[in-house]
Amino acid sequence: MKNKSAKRLWGDFLDHHLEYAFASEPRVEHFGDTPEIANTCLDLVMKGRKRATTPSLLGLQCRKEPLPKIGDFTILTNWEGEAKCIVRTVGVRLKPFFSIHASYAKLEGEGDGSLDYWKKTHWDYYTRELEPFGRVPRESMIVVCEIFDKVY
DSSP states (O other): OOOOHHHHHHHHHHHGGGTTSOOOOEEOOSSSSHHHHHHHHHHHHHHHHHEEEEBBHHHHHHHHOOOOTTTTTEEOOOOOOEEEEEEEEEEEEEEGGGGOOOHHHHHHHTTTOOOHHHHHEEEHHHHHGGGGOOOOOOOOEEEEEEEEEEEE
């Protein structure tokens, strides 16, 4: 793990949870693609309001990133890369963008928590995410609905 603050946080977590001593090394990342989004989302996780995230499957494939799986640990950082908390994936579902429901949008905890807000902000994000690969979002595209619990 290259990020020193993440390595420290993971070590502190393992000191209290020896049962995970042989767990795979966690991902280290921030949410979003701007400082404002990353830091706002992190704050929502810290407050317990944000319990899900939704990358596009195509974005993951283009970046050659693996699908999240139940039991994965992720160390969340702010935009500057400072590790702030650890989350553990408790659910993963692949769904078409058009089939996202209001209950899931509320789990994401962003903005006013509405489905309309979720669709607008995520569509804008997917547009920016896919542009470097010459791709565009579509209503039928598959998104990765990852639900997590903050564990440390």
